[in-house]
Amino acid sequence: MGATEVTPVLSISGISGGGKSTLVQAVRNHLPGAGVVRFDDFSFDQRPEAPAAAVTVADPIRAFNQYDLTDLAAAIQAAQQNHAIVIVDYPFGRVNRQIAPLIDLAFYVQTPLDVAFARALRRDYAAADTTKADILAWAKAYLTQARPLFVVHDTVVSQHVDQVIDGMRPLAEKVKTIVDALRAQQLI
Numbered sequence: 001m002g003a004t005e006v007t008p009v010l011s012i013s014g015i016s017g018g019g020k021s022t023l024v025q026a027v028r029n030h031l032p033g034a035g036v037v038r039f040d041d042f043s044f045d046q047r048p049e050a051p052a053a054a055v056t057v058a059d060p061i062r063a064f065n066q067y068d069l070t071d072l073a074a075a076i077q078a079a080q081q082n083h084a085i086v087i088v089d090y091p092f093g094r095v096n097r098q099i100a101p102l103i104d105l106a107f108y109v110q111t112p113l114d115v116a117f118a119r120a121l122r123r124d125y126a127a128a129d130t131t132k133a134d135i136l137a138w139a140k141a142y143l144t145q146a147r148p149l150f151v152v153h154d155t156v157v158s159q160h161v162d163q164v165i166d167g168m169r170p171l172a173e174k175v176k177t178i179v180d181a182l183r184a185q186q187l188i
Helices: 020-030 053-058 060-066 070-082 113-124 132-159 171-184
Strands: 009-014 034-038 085-089 105-110 163-166
Touching: 009 020, 009 132, 009 171, 020 034, 020 085, 020 171, 034 070, 053 060, 053 132, 060 132, 070 085, 105 132, 105 171, 113 132, 163 171
Parallel strands: 009 085, 009 105, 034 085, 105 163
Antiparallel strands: none
């Protein structure tokens, strides 16, 4: 890489259980020298400035920009120093004004809500000590809190990316879609 070249950054967004983390890992495995930065590694949703679910549903653009993502931006920029390409596992596409300028190519994995719910249930409640009450509590929280947020993501974030990927397509096909787009933009 020359002195004036900047390491490209791609973001992969989607709802919980939508398959974005699996896709991020598959793309990373396909691209030698790729690094990954994960939004979930920073616990942004537990910070005081994190918007309430009702605010996110009522005004998602404002809510997604309410997050202070300075730490995430710094992690992306640090990863650019050490990797040939940086993949960001991140929920907001280009909606957040702090992160949008860092992204060269943005994807949204759009997965039917029932499939995402089932995947999240299998992922988060597969432990032997999971009780029926745990699962029913998650189902209630999903219906009252998570689902309205997921609908907002599908509606708003998917409009602020370069390409929407069908979350039901085979993993290899999704990886190929991303790699082909990176090549078309001459980012790899």
